[in-house]
Amino acid sequence: DRKLFSATHDEIVNGLTTDVYFLRTLDILNELELADAEVIAEIFPRKPGIFVGLEEVLALLEGKNLEIDAISEGESFVEKDTVIRIKGKYSDFAIFETTILGMLASSSGWATAAREIKEACGDKFFLCFGARHVHPAVAPVMERAAVIGGAGGASCILAALLSGIKPSGTVPHSAMLIAGDTLTISQKYDEIASPDHNRIVLVDTFKDEVEEAIRVAKALDGKLYGIRLDTPSERGGVTAGLVKEMRAKLDLEGFKEVKIFVSGGLYPDKIKLLSEAGADSFGVGSYISAASPIDMTMDIKMVNGKAVAKRGRIPGMVDNPKLKRIRNFK
Amino acid sequence: DRKLFSATHDEIVNGLTTDVYFLRTLDILNELELADAEVIAEIFPRKPGIFVGLEEVLALLEGKNLEIDAISEGESFVEKDTVIRIKGKYSDFAIFETTILGMLASSSGWATAAREIKEACGDKFFLCFGARHVHPAVAPVMERAAVIGGAGGASCILAALLSGIKPSGTVPHSAMLIAGDTLTISQKYDEIASPDHNRIVLVDTFKDEVEEAIRVAKALDGKLYGIRLDTPSERGGVTAGLVKEMRAKLDLEGFKEVKIFVSGGLYPDKIKLLSEAGADSFGVGSYISAASPIDMTMDIKMVNGKAVAKRGRIPGMVDNPKLKRIRNFK
Amino acid sequence: DRKLFSATHDEIVNGLTTDVYFLRTLDILNELELADAEVIAEIFPRKPGIFVGLEEVLALLEGKNLEIDAISEGESFVEKDTVIRIKGKYSDFAIFETTILGMLASSSGWATAAREIKEACGDKFFLCFGARHVHPAVAPVMERAAVIGGAGGASCILAALLSGIKPSGTVPHSAMLIAGDTLTISQKYDEIASPDHNRIVLVDTFKDEVEEAIRVAKALDGKLYGIRLDTPSERGGVTAGLVKEMRAKLDLEGFKEVKIFVSGGLYPDKIKLLSEAGADSFGVGSYISAASPIDMTMDIKMVNGKAVAKRGRIPGMVDNPKLKRIRNFK
Amino acid sequence: DRKLFSATHDEIVNGLTTDVYFLRTLDILNELELADAEVIAEIFPRKPGIFVGLEEVLALLEGKNLEIDAISEGESFVEKDTVIRIKGKYSDFAIFETTILGMLASSSGWATAAREIKEACGDKFFLCFGARHVHPAVAPVMERAAVIGGAGGASCILAALLSGIKPSGTVPHSAMLIAGDTLTISQKYDEIASPDHNRIVLVDTFKDEVEEAIRVAKALDGKLYGIRLDTPSERGGVTAGLVKEMRAKLDLEGFKEVKIFVSGGLYPDKIKLLSEAGADSFGVGSYISAASPIDMTMDIKMVNGKAVAKRGRIPGMVDNPKLKRIRNFK
Amino acid sequence: DRKLFSATHDEIVNGLTTDVYFLRTLDILNELELADAEVIAEIFPRKPGIFVGLEEVLALLEGKNLEIDAISEGESFVEKDTVIRIKGKYSDFAIFETTILGMLASSSGWATAAREIKEACGDKFFLCFGARHVHPAVAPVMERAAVIGGAGGASCILAALLSGIKPSGTVPHSAMLIAGDTLTISQKYDEIASPDHNRIVLVDTFKDEVEEAIRVAKALDGKLYGIRLDTPSERGGVTAGLVKEMRAKLDLEGFKEVKIFVSGGLYPDKIKLLSEAGADSFGVGSYISAASPIDMTMDIKMVNGKAVAKRGRIPGMVDNPKLKRIRNFK
Amino acid sequence: DRKLFSATHDEIVNGLTTDVYFLRTLDILNELELADAEVIAEIFPRKPGIFVGLEEVLALLEGKNLEIDAISEGESFVEKDTVIRIKGKYSDFAIFETTILGMLASSSGWATAAREIKEACGDKFFLCFGARHVHPAVAPVMERAAVIGGAGGASCILAALLSGIKPSGTVPHSAMLIAGDTLTISQKYDEIASPDHNRIVLVDTFKDEVEEAIRVAKALDGKLYGIRLDTPSERGGVTAGLVKEMRAKLDLEGFKEVKIFVSGGLYPDKIKLLSEAGADSFGVGSYISAASPIDMTMDIKMVNGKAVAKRGRIPGMVDNPKLKRIRNFK
Ligand SMILES: [Zn+2]
Ligand SMILES: [Zn+2]
Ligand SMILES: [Zn+2]
Ligand SMILES: [Zn+2]
Ligand SMILES: [Zn+2]
Ligand SMILES: [Zn+2]
Ligand SMILES: [Zn+2]
Ligand SMILES: [Zn+2]
Ligand SMILES: [Zn+2]
Ligand SMILES: [Zn+2]
Ligand SMILES: [Zn+2]
Ligand SMILES: [Zn+2]
The missing domain is CATH 3.20.20.70 (Aldolase class I)
Known part of the structure; x- marks a missing residue:
């Protein structure tokens, strides 16, 4: 029985540190036969800083068939820069949104x-x-x-x-x-x-x-x-x-x-x-x-080839010349 | 081989997240035959807040022959209140100073x-x-x-x-x-x-x-x-x-x-x-x-029955009526 | 019988919107045989802005035998610039002081x-x-x-x-x-x-x-x-x-x-x-x-060829190269 | 031909000082057979003050078949208090919106x-x-x-x-x-x-x-x-x-x-x-x-007995115990 | 020959530390036969404080036929309180104005x-x-x-x-x-x-x-x-x-x-x-x-029984219940 | 018997305006046979200003066998500049420390x-x-x-x-x-x-x-x-x-x-x-x-050829190119 409250590596990799609503989301989308839609999601920060956390994010997504672009650890970013772009089936990474953003937020805050x-x-x-x-x-x-x-x-x-x-x-x-x-x-x-x-x-x-x-x-x-x-x-x-x-x-x-x-x-x-x-x-x-985490946001920008956005956001991808292709579809 | 950088429960319990100098300290004190001195150490916060983290601290010190007093999780404290007092052989908890303080600082900051x-x-x-x-x-x-x-x-x-x-x-x-x-x-x-x-x-x-x-x-x-x-x-x-x-x-x-x-x-x-x-x-x-951790300090207040203090601090124990005996010597 | 409280064009032209004391002033000066003294009066603003209102002022003074210099509508001025200079018999424009200043103040405030x-x-x-x-x-x-x-x-x-x-x-x-x-x-x-x-x-x-x-x-x-x-x-x-x-x-x-x-x-x-x-x-x-009116002041600067001023003011005319002759004595 | 730029009483009463778009609005509503909808409109201020201007408003609406409630001249109001409520055919007062609000805004600003x-x-x-x-x-x-x-x-x-x-x-x-x-x-x-x-x-x-x-x-x-x-x-x-x-x-x-x-x-x-x-x-x-006018807003709150409101506003009438019936339908 | 620049007691008592214009003033008043006018002069401070310096002032005026009222050393005063009132021939104390005010200003500043x-x-x-x-x-x-x-x-x-x-x-x-x-x-x-x-x-x-x-x-x-x-x-x-x-x-x-x-x-x-x-x-x-001196002012308030004052001041004596008679005419 | 409280030239020159502890200091050092140690003392100001007071200081030290360097009256200094350096037997100037510093502080404050x-x-x-x-x-x-x-x-x-x-x-x-x-x-x-x-x-x-x-x-x-x-x-x-x-x-x-x-x-x-x-x-x-005096400090910097300093200060002399030799050992 458990003595410490921090999550183990297995718990993290298995999605136990995610927000519960992502499970419900996948259930609903499955019922609608939309869970496997091909999406492009972009992650952007809320203020300027130094980017760290990518290594852990890549470890987390290991084995998924995703195309990933990102800027390098140690590089600087400004508000709303695209720092990671993920392309693939939504069901392949949906439940990791919370986990990915948390990894980036904490590490980038400290590095900054x-x-x-x-x-x-x-x-x-x-x-x-x-x-x-x-x-x-x-x-x-x-x-x-x-x-x-x-x-x-x-x-x-x-x-x-x-x-x-x-x-x-x-x-x-x-x-x-x-x-x-x-x-x-x-x-x-x-x-x-x-x-x-x-x-x-x-x-x-x-x-x-x-x-x-x-x-x-x-x-x-x-x-x-x-x-x-x-x-x-x-x-x-x-x-x-x-x-x-x-x-x-x-x-x-x-x-x-x-x-x-x-x-x-x-x-x-x-x-x-x-x-x-x-x-x-x-x-x-x-x-x-004591540095504050640098909050990160993940937005769905394309769904099956169509630019989308919620109110307040611009549909379609936001280019960033610092992005490098990290991983291709297998 | 390692994919995530967070410490596992085993690494924490085995002292791998401590500051390296505590190992060196024990080596020196051992040579001086002082590592087993009976000490009383007190932990106090640097600003007011709500106390959380004790459960993890107790788990960490499980099995050591220590007398422990503490205030309860969820209680409020002010600057310089004694929140935990530990009595026992210095070698029994020396290497956990970093770990204990970190557990309390983060959790108390968030709870506050x-x-x-x-x-x-x-x-x-x-x-x-x-x-x-x-x-x-x-x-x-x-x-x-x-x-x-x-x-x-x-x-x-x-x-x-x-x-x-x-x-x-x-x-x-x-x-x-x-x-x-x-x-x-x-x-x-x-x-x-x-x-x-x-x-x-x-x-x-x-x-x-x-x-x-x-x-x-x-x-x-x-x-x-x-x-x-x-x-x-x-x-x-x-x-x-x-x-x-x-x-x-x-x-x-x-x-x-x-x-x-x-x-x-x-x-x-x-x-x-x-x-x-x-x-x-x-x-x-x-x-x-984004709440800042509430920094905690551990001070050695008694060594073999004698009140001590470094410059800037008052020798001897600082009483706090909220302290309750949590664990006795075995 | 009257329904709206704003002044009609006739009321304005006939001096009904002036301050009552100008009528009393003319009475007294008449008794002293001074009402027809030749004076030079200058108008200046209390803060910088854009000059508008001249067209209405000229309409108001139409038919009086006055020499008038002024800067153009739309031109900028700074504090204490002479924006209008009027030369003629005092009785020919005395009662319009209130009216003239009000026309300039409101319009210049809005234009600014x-x-x-x-x-x-x-x-x-x-x-x-x-x-x-x-x-x-x-x-x-x-x-x-x-x-x-x-x-x-x-x-x-x-x-x-x-x-x-x-x-x-x-x-x-x-x-x-x-x-x-x-x-x-x-x-x-x-x-x-x-x-x-x-x-x-x-x-x-x-x-x-x-x-x-x-x-x-x-x-x-x-x-x-x-x-x-x-x-x-x-x-x-x-x-x-x-x-x-x-x-x-x-x-x-x-x-x-x-x-x-x-x-x-x-x-x-x-x-x-x-x-x-x-x-x-x-x-x-x-x-x-909601722009504040730019308050204007009219000062008598010459009386029958002699420079005058009340306490706090400099006697004699204040030149402004932007002034243009608008109207000559008939 | 015109010498002064202020509006005469006739121009005001005939709607020449209104915003041009109210004429276009009536044209469109006429085409839609909606111009004679029975509406309730309420006027409210944007900040606290002293209410003046009602006498002119009533003069302006004289002869229209409208039910009018209002607070008295000289009374105080706070932000968003209903100061006038007008009930009647929209076409009977639509073009006076600009004029009414202007009368109230200026006079209330000065009185305050x-x-x-x-x-x-x-x-x-x-x-x-x-x-x-x-x-x-x-x-x-x-x-x-x-x-x-x-x-x-x-x-x-x-x-x-x-x-x-x-x-x-x-x-x-x-x-x-x-x-x-x-x-x-x-x-x-x-x-x-x-x-x-x-x-x-x-x-x-x-x-x-x-x-x-x-x-x-x-x-x-x-x-x-x-x-x-x-x-x-x-x-x-x-x-x-x-x-x-x-x-x-x-x-x-x-x-x-x-x-x-x-x-x-x-x-x-x-x-x-x-x-x-x-x-x-x-x-x-x-x-x-130099007191700023107290800006007033007129909102349509009921249309043919149905509470309405644009985004940002609450549908239906806002009661104010200071309101008194000024005029009934004839 | 002189080595230090501070004034000796003799120099002070003989009026050498006074402002030179008091000598000229007495010359002029003598010529006008006004130097011996009976005057009442009052001394008041420019800000609140504690009164010290009276002992030296009395020493300075020793032997002059003056009536003197004053508050006590160590007492508090507020702005414009009368702290000393001197009655007598103007020529008997005129040249000491500078000296008296300086004694009071420095000592009261330090005491405060x-x-x-x-x-x-x-x-x-x-x-x-x-x-x-x-x-x-x-x-x-x-x-x-x-x-x-x-x-x-x-x-x-x-x-x-x-x-x-x-x-x-x-x-x-x-x-x-x-x-x-x-x-x-x-x-x-x-x-x-x-x-x-x-x-x-x-x-x-x-x-x-x-x-x-x-x-x-x-x-x-x-x-x-x-x-x-x-x-x-x-x-x-x-x-x-x-x-x-x-x-x-x-x-x-x-x-x-x-x-x-x-x-x-x-x-x-x-x-x-x-x-x-x-x-x-x-x-x-x-x-x-480093306390600033508390500047003192001496005003002539009565001349031969007539209340006087320069522009900005109120003619006649300003009573202060703390005043005590220190010295009478001999 | 005394009427004024200011010190006379004789009192100043005879050390009566010094702080009493300098007398006690010399007693102790005499007992320790240290009163005649050869020292170098330096005087420095606490903030920038204009240097005045040297003439009086030289008068005060007249006849003592001291080597004195100083900057000129009227010259500017910045914080911690050496403005006077005195070399000689400590007993020759010890009791004048208070007096010297006071002369410089007041005069330099006013001159500034x-x-x-x-x-x-x-x-x-x-x-x-x-x-x-x-x-x-x-x-x-x-x-x-x-x-x-x-x-x-x-x-x-x-x-x-x-x-x-x-x-x-x-x-x-x-x-x-x-x-x-x-x-x-x-x-x-x-x-x-x-x-x-x-x-x-x-x-x-x-x-x-x-x-x-x-x-x-x-x-x-x-x-x-x-x-x-x-x-x-x-x-x-x-x-x-x-x-x-x-x-x-x-x-x-x-x-x-x-x-x-x-x-x-x-x-x-x-x-x-x-x-x-x-x-x-x-x-x-x-x-x-009302200008504040510019506080001056005298520090012993050398004792019998050895650089010294209390905690907080740097041992040894602090050079200042503006210093000029004013007086040599006799
Ligand atoms: Zn959030
Ligand atoms: Zn949202
Ligand atoms: Zn620290
Ligand atoms: Zn330390
Ligand atoms: Zn005015
Ligand atoms: Zn005036
Ligand atoms: Zn508006
Ligand atoms: Zn709108
Ligand atoms: Zn002065
Ligand atoms: Zn004056
Ligand atoms: Zn001091
Ligand atoms: Zn010290």
């Missing part, structure tokens, strides 16, 4: 936010830290979308696996709290990590961030790759002033090569500010995880 | 939006229509949360199953478009539906909504339960004026018992307006599906 | 609004529909001003006559309501109209606008010149989406030559939007009829 | 603004000075509406006549400018005015207002009723400070009974301010003359 | 700001720290005004002396910087301070504020009276979160009696916030020092 | 406001009238700063002396009020003033400004240099319209050479407006006197 972060970072690296803010069933979906949008890394193990990258992140506050001192943890971490691993230590748990950073840098004696600033909002958060001061004081102590990694409620404008102040890389969580 | 809708609806019924706007893996999670928040029904099959209710919804525009006339579909639908089923017909596909509603009402001859208005934004959306006019003209034609169900971009204030104008029930999609 | 509409329409035609929003005594004055401001037509019979154009407009909703069907009216209209008359039919009375337009177009079989969209605000008004859809669906049915005429609460920015969506011409009512 | 002024004045008197800001043909219509709205007097001769009051106002700046001194004019004015006339003198033409007021008060030796302040905007307009100072200095010189009358760009909030400072009465021009 | 701070502090103590933001010549004037407004202490030596209180303040950052450690300074300070002195130590110079506070508290072993938080804006300033955390962690370490004193850009609303979070007292600088 | 006025005046002259709005002890400090900022003159006698200019200003309203007529004062003034003195007369005391100006101009028969407009706010203040009218009417009467000087609540944008309208020069009071 990640792309905005990437634009603020410029050449600098950012890591997606948002797994803790979304249901675990979609954490890897989100982080894969973030990587397509521009994230250089992901902290969720499964996400990194799916994106073909090594998962990354730093030892959290809880380790420091249990050990009672940042240095104890740092030294043990250094001791057990492989030589080529980039040692990054979180320095805001107990002491002044700058004091702690210099203490750790001295203890690791040249092996410290970077420090992470994650000052909590109760203490004013990470400020541009703190980043500048950290850089100056690390330099003054001879640790010019130690990088500064920042995290904590970051959004594009704050990233620009901290980047100018000297931050080297960024950890971004809720800006990506 | 559903509660706002419920408050706007008053005694009237609303249906959650948002499955098409989120990844199918979490569509049932979302609709279950919406039902706890106040939704009277859900359109996603699996969600309805998990919530123990019958899935509902109306035949979509695509059926009308394939058949070419709303009446053809309505009559066949009436013919095949069981006698006790509530026949609701979508009336904005081809004709003026009022004209179509009267046409369908006459054709179904007393068996029409309600009509659904879903006028697209390109046509000005559903207005209070349209609802009033529909009611008046249905009444004039003798169809006083036919209900008016509305949908399309609804949010609390619009629901209030349409409700006053005479709408009987509502379908709500993106207001719920 | 019409010019703003014209600028939004570009090369497209617009009709002034505002007669129903102003007292019938000035409806022709308003529509004449609108034509000078840029309107291509007027619906008020007398206004069209005075502007030397054919009055235009479409059969109203009341005709459809009495007949009970748009088609009945359209066909009879087509039957009785002269062959060269442009048949334009209002299509939002009973049915979906697009459905009705195609029905009428088919019935008139090539003789339909255009359709008029006037969707009421209760139904969301005329939207850009409706205009686009109407164009697309008319084209698809082979009625590419049928024009789209729109009306209903139009203002410059909405006209631009609907024009881009494909509207061919416009009917504008309250934007013009 | 006057009522707002009245509410700011409280028990104090105000005079409508707006004749110079509207076309002379409607100046008496406006001032009559202002009197119904609350004005205590009117400056336009014909308006005063129609409202059954004596026209009022003060000698203007031009008289002072021609004479060169306010005192010369004041003394002659005093000399020729009848003993019971209230002598009010404008005191801001040449000198400091307070100095001039005292000079005039002394010269008229007890016969000065009041002074008028009309300081131009170039000099800061009439301020509360000036009114207070005027009152104090008149009192100090022993002229406690001399009233203070103010004018110049007054609007409700400024009137309240000046009234508290000691002003006794007010002259109001453009606030009334 | 201090009163606003006092209202935010409630029963808690605040210290005026603003000496460093104003010219040293007026630092004692400002701090005396602040004490009258509600400050419990002042840091400027001379100000404390003049206010009859002990000067207070804490050892500044520079001492810590020179010694290189907060503890070195704290211990020496404790060693040399008298036993009854309240030891307050600034804890944000080098280390985390909480860590440093506990370190100092332990070292002073019960003798620490309080700590001062003055976190710089570059580090987010003093936040409510920091105050709460400081209180909790001091308490946890057994230092419940150690007070928390905060400073740094404080203003009324921030004081309320920090006070609720647990701050015990406050140091306020620029909110007081 | 004066510079803004100067930029609005362009080539035209303005006089600082603010002495009456600040304590007399600093009136000369303020007016000296205003002159450095751009004022062409000062009305305070001592200020003019210190700035090496002749004090200026016009006879005030009180003279007119005592004499009862502007003309009496003007003629006597003209009689006793030296031939080369510029006669400027205030013309808004009793009569209309323009009337009075012409009356005075005629009476002084070519010797009137200018008139001053200072219309009170109760009468609408000085408007651009009044200035234009004054210019036009003076010119018309043949007084083209009479200048127009304006005063009364002037600020940069109003000065631009009045200047365009024809004003020749300006009197500015509270815009300068």
